[in-house]
Amino acid sequence: MGATQVKLAEQLTGTTSPEIIGVGTSVPPTTYTQEELLKEFSITDPRVRSVFLNGTIERRGLVLPPRQEDGSRGIETQGELLKKHVANGLAMGRESVEACLKDANATLADVRYLCCVTSTGFITPGFTALLIKELGISRHCSRLDVVGMGCNAGLNALTAVSGWAGAHPGELAVMVCIEVCSAAYIFDGTMRTSVVNSLFGDGSAAVAVKTASPDTQTHVVPRPRLLKFSSCIIPEAVDAMRYDWDDDQGKFSFYLDPEIPYVVGAHAELSADRLLDGTGWRRSDISHWIVHSGGKKVIDAVRVNLGLTRQQVRHTTGVLRDHGNLSSGSFLFSYRRLVDESVVEPGDRGIFMTMGPGSTIEMALVGW
Template sequence: MTRIAAVHGVLPSHRYHQHEITDALAAMCFRGVGAAHKDRGVLDRLHATSGVRTRHLALPLERYALLRGFGQANDLFIEEGLRLGEEALRAALDRAGLVPDEVDLVFTTSVTGIAAPSLEARLAGRLGLRPDVKRVPVFGLGCAAGAAGLARIHDYLRGHPEQVAVLLSVELCSLTLRREDTSVPSMVAGALFGDGAAALVAVGRDHPRRQEYAGPRVVATRGRLYPGTEDALGWDIGDSGFTIVLGAELPELVRLHLGEEVRSFLAAHDLKPDDITGWVCHPGGPKVLEALQETLGLGPDALELTWRSLAGVGNLSSASVLHILRDTLALRPPPAGTPGLLLALGPGFSSELVLLRW
């Protein structure tokens, strides 16, 4: 089975308390005394109930009001994304005791910017990746991509069991801000999302150093699309860039689908939710997490690290689940040999599940 050798998360240096971001967004986005007063009340309520206390942003807060559109924001995504991606990948390889030219596959994911050549192609020379390294840059999986990326490198390593694969996630959600969009979904996104990157290194079952690593093994994976839910989550992309699609029905979709999905997946491996000793869940927001806990019958502490991550850094899209996996291994390592579950939700509406063995 695939063995996780290392995982490392990084954050931009610009850290702000939630109320500072709330005030800055209000100043940037609202025009007109009456509208501003009404919308500011909605903004304050959404930010106060988001579960987020602090976030890290790609830029100093005052620079966001000066952005001149999607082109400039995307240029900054590439610039800052390369810096964070390089830092995350170097550190993860160092933790694994590997050097860049030992990497056989790089799976890169982001849903907050566009780059061609892709981020890992631009990083290859800087890092010292081999010219023949296999590359899979992916856009569109959204918050599910951290889990889906781990699943796909597991698929690859099953066919190349002696090799090394890495997953790189770079998400700069703040650079998707559109000042003219004062819709409720945009305000919810402005309350939840932060910036960050993460890298995960994995080796196949026949890698010569596999036994040295204490990280969990990947046992099985499952991805699922739920028909008829395509309009619940994602982007509308127009002349001015990304516009968030964030349906109010998301918590109900979690209640409707996720309990059955998780139980079915675990049952296929003779397990049930009570057997899971470590839940590594993407922090989709308070209502989504509450729905997940309710539908799975989880105790109050099961998602503690997910709630802690949401409070400390916000929702980092695909990078969040990797940060929470890192925190689980560092702060609350489950008993060796017991099962864990890593899960995330994304556009489609979709879920990605990864069964682990600690």
Template sequence: MNAPSCHVSRQGTEPLESASDAPTAPPPGGMGFVIEGLGTALPQGRLEQAQTARALARISGSDPAKYAALFRRANIQARHFALPPDVLSDLVEGTTHTDSPFVPRPGSDQDGPSTGQRMKAYSQFAPELALRAARIALEEAGVAPETVAHLITVSCTGFAAPGVDLALIEGLNLPRQVQRLHVGFMGCHGAVNALRTARGLAAVEEDPQARLLTVAVELCSIHFRSRPDPRSVVANALFADGAAAVVGRGERHATAASLPTGSGYRVVDGGAMLFPGTAEAMTWTIGDHGYEMTLDPRVPEWIGAHLRPWLEPWLARRGLGLESIGSWAVHPGGPRVLDATAEALGLPSEALAVSRQTLAELGNLSSPTILFLLERLRRRSAPRPVLALGFGPGLAAEVLLLE
């Protein structure tokens, strides 16, 4: 074989009101956030899904055929991982040429590396990935780093202080006075939270030249566990690594030339909903051997019960209906999440084609995935407005409306 190229819930049927459900007029003109540049980045290491299944089955002592069958249900072809190619090669080949704690040794703890070792890997590999995405976004926008007045970072797979934010300031030569904000532990909809925050900051920023840079980076794979329990297998089959960034400014400061036409987006509104009685539906907790995820098999059922009763009125208060949405950027948490969303909203199969394709080609990158979807929709000149939708611990749904 060649070396790899490198969450007792009570159920309810009536959604609870949230602050974002209060009667709201359409957003006033000039209050949007204009995305001037968007960049994405993936690690060098790439494994076919079958390779990953065989490696993890061997490490966990599981039946390879059963493990492979579970992995095929994810509808993923390949994923990118941040661990170095030689470490991935050891994992695939069953060798121990590297001294990486991610490569199991005979008699080693089946729980894998300690949380400290996993955080060390995060600190080593996340900054470079974040920098690559940010550089692409800045270059596309033609924006000088010294104009970046606000830096928003997003991640739920690692923490360090100083961390990715400082690496971005140093690596991009951002102003020492840049104002920082971190959106942490929000899960797969983290980039939605960040862009909604960017819109709020842009609305009060007085400097017409000031830009806001948002960078989401996740190394989900450093939390893979080799124990053959169902929760670990599901996470191992779905998640991958990547980064994405956007740079932009408030609509009131953007010139006519920089307003979105065929390529950029304008973030015009956002909303959130906590589904009642689902606090244990999806969890992401810090353990002694990395972060541990639980995912209740009833998540699609709860999406079916709560999403449309909340989203339809939310859109109606903005003068829109489900049929008004030109394109959908639904975070591909997994095939069943996409199926449940499409069924709940009555969407045709092609409405989520980009989400399904992204899942197949890249896996679930957690927070950066929404930005990958926006980039793919943009390249296709997909119809607008776009509704970006993600789910996370809560169980929560978060949305963005983009034009």
């Protein structure tokens, strides 16, 4: 057994590795079917309607523009979108953090490190400062804001959170992904913006991470230990997913290249093999796959290239169906569903996988 395998074996049986001890999610109180959204915005273009209705999404949580006197939805300025990002982001962030701490049997007073992730608005100070004030977390809490990295950012941030937890055994770290995607929408009738508007939903997800101190008792419910992380950036596809400023609209506008599913799919196998390199484990040894709900074509491309069954990505497709693409927090919604199933056994192994701008694939290896 090599040194890496020995280290992983020790992490699985000992207390050297940070573990996820709680998870919580939140979505807006207002949700819409795709048909309802088409009606809300009086969309009759058959091409746009096809994009909305053929993506396997049934319902999404969104905060739509206010109605005008004639009953139609108004057009929000960039300033109004930013206010939406802050107000609704704080509301969802608070709910997900509180749900996460309840799941972890912890309190706000236990939080020593807070990491906030978002790509749907740019504010200073960031969500960490705002949530610390909103929730009454200690003013001495360490914090990190991860901004603008996109759908992959949840695992980028979890790498940092895991490192902090590993360096501070027994102390609680919380990561919260806050994505108000409806604060990043442009309604100009183009196919570019219609694809984005048909896909993303609002949501927040939080996880509590802790490295057990030597006197910690064994838990009855298995918790995933964060064993290893890997990244794969695809520089030749750096412009495939991007956030641009639209001078005509006076707003930011998100762009998704239609080739993205195939680019991500083509690099999925390389990324997974690199993650497992040196562990002695193969992809067939992975019991649980928690994959970002990037869209039907993205999920299908990843599934085919990794040789996964539809059953293995059931939570990924379920989250897409019920919430749309929730950007950085999507994979945590899938993880919440896995927890709720109560099917994980001690000794199981799993892979978290997120994809986003860069173009980038992030992965984490976990063991229960």
